Amino acid sequence: MENDALLRLDNQLCFVLYACSRGLTKTYRPLLAKLDITYPQYLVMLILWEKDGVSIKALGEKLYLDSGTLTPLLKRLETAGLVERRRSSTDERVVQIYLAQKGVDLKKKAYAVPETLLCRSGLTVDQFIGLKTELTALLERIRAFDAATSSCLPEQE
Amino acid sequence: MENDALLRLDNQLCFVLYACSRGLTKTYRPLLAKLDITYPQYLVMLILWEKDGVSIKALGEKLYLDSGTLTPLLKRLETAGLVERRRSSTDERVVQIYLAQKGVDLKKKAYAVPETLLCRSGLTVDQFIGLKTELTALLERIRAFDAATSSCLPEQE
DNA sequence: ACAACATGTATTGTGCGCAATTTAATTTTG
DNA sequence: CAAAATTAAATTGCGCACAATACATGTTGT
DSSP states (O other): OOOGGGGSGGGOHHHHHHHHHHHHHHHHHHHHHTTTOOHHHHHHHHHHHHSSSEEHHHHHHHHTOOHHHHHHHHHHHHHTTSEEEEEOSSOTTOEEEEEOHHHHHHHHHHTHHHHHHHHHHTOOHHHHHHHHHHHHHHHHHHHHHHHHTOOSSOOOO | OOOGGGGSGGGOHHHHHHHHHHHHHHHHHHHHHTTTOOHHHHHHHHHHHHSSSEEHHHHHHHHTOOHHHHHHHHHHHHHTTSEEEEEOSSOTTOEEEEEOHHHHHHHHHHTHHHHHHHHHHTOOHHHHHHHHHHHHHHHHHHHHHHHHTOOSSOOOO
């Protein structure tokens, strides 16, 4: 047969990424439970704490998520009283997301989250930055391929 | 205020991991569509191609997934004719998963998948191994913390 | 032997992700 | 300016993840 090594689970970089991502989300979960939000909701809040009134499209471009994911997520954040959804007055198609007072206030409690995570990762700041840099580069290469829908190896039909 | 930099999205290692994991899964999707399976289903098949007759519990330990995820996933693989689910004769609690003939045959078509992925990652084999090693170490530290349910920083109530 | 406990799987319910389609508003074009 | 094309959200449907619970089978201690 051909080379089975590439098919072996413990050789798969993608599986480690997948497991790492879920593992980190699991670490976040009890911390974010104190804020009554999930990890994807936390990511949205991070963006809004930087800049208010962002459109759903802009949120999607930052998080690589589409309206099918964001629309219900934002409705839950609105129900929770953290944000408000308002149609833009200049373009009725776009929905802009604004922090409600409760959402503004939540930022104070959020400071402890990334501090705890950095600590639990067991990484030095340099390792942390190095790993992030490598993964960002990988992400960009992957996304470039995905966007192009081009193939790398001939896709044996 | 405190240090806002840690709260900024582009400083978050976890987000890059989350985005990378989803990006790679997206790259897998069209390749696996040719095999009519999803990425988590592919992971199960990888294990079965190495060793047949694995229990659901053993699958869960390798993939860090529980029966709530695996039971319906395996039923879909069974419906697709790729595997069979049989209760162990020595312990009626245990369900063992066996490759059906169609599942055995699928392995041939699967060889192209990791080759394409390695290529598209744009990584040399050394970079690939280095990154995997770092992430594996991170995963183990994270999982150790998750398992202990211990805290790193005092969890401000 | 049998009650208490442990174990492996299944079920229920919630929240993502994402493809595909729909709807409404805006822009572009002939 | 009206028809066609584009764009932003929403909707629908399916498959994970995962907490919590239920249930059946095994094991242990007395």
